[in-house]
Amino acid sequence: MGFFLETLFGGLMAGMLYSLIALGFVLIYKASGVFNFAQGAMVLFAALAMARFAEWIPKWLGFESLLLANLLAFIVAMALMVVLAWVIERLCLSKLVNQEGITLLMATLGISYFLDGLGQTLFGNDIYSINVGMPKDPAMILEGTFEGGLLISKEDLVAALISAALVAALALFFQKTATGRALRAVADDHQAAQSIGIPLNRIWVIVWSVAGFAALVAGIIWGSKLGVQFSLSLVALKALPVVILGGLTSVPGAILGGLIIGVGEKLSEIYLGSFFGGGIEIWFAYVLALGFLLVRPQGLFGEKIIDRV
Amino acid sequence: MLYRENGQFKTSYAADQQIFPITQDRLAIGLLLLVAFVVMPMAGSEYLFRAVLIPFLILALAALGLNILVGYCGQISLGTGAFMAVGAYAAYNFLVRIDGMPLIVAMLLGGLTATVVGVLFGIPSLRIKGLYLAVATLAAQFFTDWAFLRISWFTNNSTSGSVSVAGLNVFGLPIESPVAKYLFCLTVVCVFALAAKNLTRSATGRQWMAIRDMDVAAAVIGIRPVYAKLTAFAVSSFIVGVAGVLWAFVHLGAWEPAAFSIDRSFQLLFMVIIGGLGSIMGAFFGAAFIVVLPIILDQVPHWFGIPLSTATTSHLVHMIFGALIVFFLIAEPHGLAKLWSIGKQKMRLWPFPH
Numbered sequence: 059m060g061f062f063l064e065t066l067f068g069g070l071m072a073g074m075l076y077s078l079i080a081l082g083f084v085l086i087y088k089a090s091g092v093f094n095f096a097q098g099a100m101v102l103f104a105a106l107a108m109a110r111f112a113e114w115i116p117k118w119l120g121f122e123s124l125l126l127a128n129l130l131a132f133i134v135a136m137a138l139m140v141v142l143a144w145v146i147e148r149l150c151l152s153k154l155v156n157q158e159g160i161t162l163l164m165a166t167l168g169i170s171y172f173l174d175g176l177g178q179t180l181f182g183n184d185i186y187s188i189n190v191g192m193p194k195d196p197a198m199i200l201e202g203t204f205e206g207g208l209l210i211s212k213e214d215l216v217a218a219l220i221s222a223a224l225v226a227a228l229a230l231f232f233q234k235t236a237t238g239r240a241l242r243a244v245a246d247d248h249q250a251a252q253s254i255g256i257p258l259n260r261i262w263v264i265v266w267s268v269a270g271f272a273a274l275v276a277g278i279i280w281g282s283k284l285g286v287q288f289s290l291s292l293v294a295l296k297a298l299p300v301v302i303l304g305g306l307t308s309v310p311g312a313i314l315g316g317l318i319i320g321v322g323e324k325l326s327e328i329y330l331g332s333f334f335g336g337g338i339e340i341w342f343a344y345v346l347a348l349g350f351l352l353v354r355p356q357g358l359f360g361e362k363i364i365d366r367v
Numbered sequence: 368m369l370y371r372e373n374g375q376f377k378t379s380y381a382a383d384q385q386i387f388p389i390t391q392d393r394l395a396i397g398l399l400l401l402v403a404f405v406v407m408p409m410a411g412s413e414y415l416f417r418a419v420l421i422p423f424l425i426l427a428l429a430a431l432g433l434n435i436l437v438g439y440c441g442q443i444s445l446g447t448g449a450f451m452a453v454g455a456y457a458a459y460n461f462l463v464r465i466d467g468m469p470l471i472v473a474m475l476l477g478g479l480t481a482t483v484v485g486v487l488f489g490i491p492s493l494r495i496k497g498l499y500l501a502v503a504t505l506a507a508q509f510f511t512d513w514a515f516l517r518i519s520w521f522t523n524n525s526t527s528g529s530v531s532v533a534g535l536n537v538f539g540l541p542i543e544s545p546v547a548k549y550l551f552c553l554t555v556v557c558v559f560a561l562a563a564k565n566l567t568r569s570a571t572g573r574q575w576m577a578i579r580d581m582d583v584a585a586a587v588i589g590i591r592p593v594y595a596k597l598t599a600f601a602v603s604s605f606i607v608g609v610a611g612v613l614w615a616f617v618h619l620g621a622w623e624p625a626a627f628s629i630d631r632s633f634q635l636l637f638m639v640i641i642g643g644l645g646s647i648m649g650a651f652f653g654a655a656f657i658v659v660l661p662i663i664l665d666q667v668p669h670w671f672g673i674p675l676s677t678a679t680t681s682h683l684v685h686m687i688f689g690a691l692i693v694f695f696l697i698a699e700p701h702g703l704a705k706l707w708s709i710g711k712q713k714m715r716l717w718p719f720p721h
Contacts (some may be wrong), residue, residue, distance in 0.1 A: 075408070093497075093498040093501075149693075150693050150697070153697045154696065154697060157696075158497075159497045159498060159698055160443055160497045160498070161700065163443065163497065163498050163501065164443075164636070164640055164692065164696060164699075165692070165693050165696045166687070167636070167692065168632065168637075168689045168690070168691070168692025168693040168696065169689060170689070171633075171685050171686070171688050171689030172636075172685070172686050172688075172689025172690055172693070173689070174682075174685050174689075175682040175683065175684070175685030175686035175687075175689060176682075178678075178682045178685075179679065179682045179683070179686065183678055208555060245406070292629075295505070295629075296716055298502050298505060299500075299502060299506075302499065302502050334517070337513055337516070337517055338452065338513070340509050340512065340513045341506065341509040341510040341512075341513050344502070344505055344506035344509050344510065345506050345510060347502055347503075347506065348491060348502070348503050348506040351491050351494070351499055351502070351503055352490075352491055352494065355494055355495050355499060364462050
């Protein structure tokens with residue numbers, strides 16, 4: 059039982075990170091109808107920027123404080139993501155208004171290639187570490203209930219707390235601020251939103267910036283756990299089945315979908331993996347999403363898709 | 368001046384419906400084939416065959432297959448690499464497990480296996496579209512990556528996980544030298560390009576295009592979406608599977624699943640977009656562009672005396688591809704093939720455009 063619970067927790071933590079990446083997808087899809095394939099590349103780009111600026115800024119300015127370096131690096135990286143959002147909107151999205159979803163999808167695929175190349179040209183292509191002072195040592199809990207207790211990584215726990223805080227903050231932002239209301243209006247109906255005076259272009263810059271923020275947080279957490287490297291961009295592909303499972307238009311769906319995929323992956327690897335020869339983590343999420351697509355294409359919480367053909 | 372069809376009157380339906388209705392086009396194609404089949408084998412260097420021409424031909428074939436699905440039928444696929452892998456490994460198993468299996472038959476059987484798998488993963492396309500389908504085909508990609516790595520039956524219990532073929536021959540002619548490999552690929556590509564061109568001009572091809580342009584309207588005028596979509600998946604994955612066999616057997620010789628990774632799928636999709644969605648010619652343009660660009664980018668800095676590391680070059684290639692994709696989608700969604708036909712249109716009026 060203890061082992062099962064440990065696996066379960068491990069899955070939940072991994073799932074939380076998938077959710078963070080999936081969140082970026084959902085935000086952009088809701089507000090602009092663009093399925094943003096570049097979210098993974100954005101995570102990599104943000105994490106690379108964070109890792110490198112945290113290293114460079116103390117050298118340029120000549121101070122030692124880790125906290126200050128991280129803080130400044132975070133601000134610079136965030137500024138970079140906002141600039142990126144603006145450039146993407148200006149050079150790409152505004153030119154592709156009214157195009158089909160499939161065209162936009164391919165355009166974001168191009169953006170993701172561009173970002174992968176740009177990030178590694180600017181910031182180098184080694185493995186970098188992000189040190190934001192996450193606790194590294196594991197903790198034992200519930201020693202009284204189970205024999206030997208449960209081994210839980212404090213780092214994962216902190217990461218989960220940060221994710222939860224981020225989701226809560228985003229929910230507040232969407233529900234309580236004027237900008238959030240405007241974002242929801244745009245998501246509901248582009249034309250109606252425009253006709254009551256909501257500037258679509260600015261909304262798109264904002265929503266890409268928010269997605270950039272989610273990417274930055276996800277990148278920092280992944281990066282401090284496993285190091286920043288190119289494979290981060292591929293891990294983010296796992297967020298695709300997550301959004302399919304949870305529903306493309308639903309923020310809670312992204313969270314729950316991430317948790318389900320994370321837990322399912324770990325449990326299936328441990329309990330079913332031996333029947334298939336191991337390594338089924340690679341495709342489990344995708345095949346689960348594929349099965350889901352056949353039965354319930356809109357996902358758990360998505361809006362029902364009505365198609366007559 | 369030279370390129371116009373004045374005075375070329377068609378007197379039969381056959382003459383009116385041929386692929387190249389203008390005499391000058393037919394001459395140009397004939398000349399191109401002559402150069403490809405006769406001059407190239409005599410003049411080309413081994414490096415040219417190995418690094419440029421053979422990859423170009425095979426990837427053009429794969430892009431052609433993908434173009435049928437994406438460009439003609441409008442169903443996006445991110446699993447092309449997977450279907451190539453299925454073709455390659457199936458053909459390998461037929462070749463190794465059945466004594467005296469001829470290469471051509473193994474190749475076609477590999478293609479057929481890819482067809483079956485392609486149709487299987489195409490079934491979700493009946494309910495879902497666009498980005499949802501992209502995820503479904505991604506599932507195919509990751510699943511086959513895993514299957515060929517982990518299930519040792521597929522690799523004939525090879526301990527290293529990599530498999531190889533040797534001593535290929537067609538009708539007793541060995542396919543060992545670069546020239547022989549080149550000619551073999553060229554022949555296969557020509558046959559398939561002709562077949563694909565004719566297929567897209569036929570009733571089936573028109574059904575695909577109707578589904579692509581507007582599925583509701585197509586269904587209303589009596590086209591069965593199920594049939595059209597599944598035939599597109601079948602034909603596309605057959606061609607892609609054959610391209611996979613060529614890539615593995617002829618180009619690589621020995622390979623492992625990484626040869627057909629997701630990067631290959633993206634690369635092929637880029638070829639189709641840059642070359643031109645919905646155009647047979649576009650597949651060739653796109654493949655030429657994507658095969659040659661990295662080689663040129665590798666050389667250019669040397670000419671100017673700026674040494675670039677291979678890592679930097681590969682990042683630059685990434686950036687250029689990414690930027691080009693976006694550029695083409697915005698400026699010319701029909702890609703290089705459209706530019707080509709615009710050029711031809713201009714040529715017909717030149718030098719008196721009024």
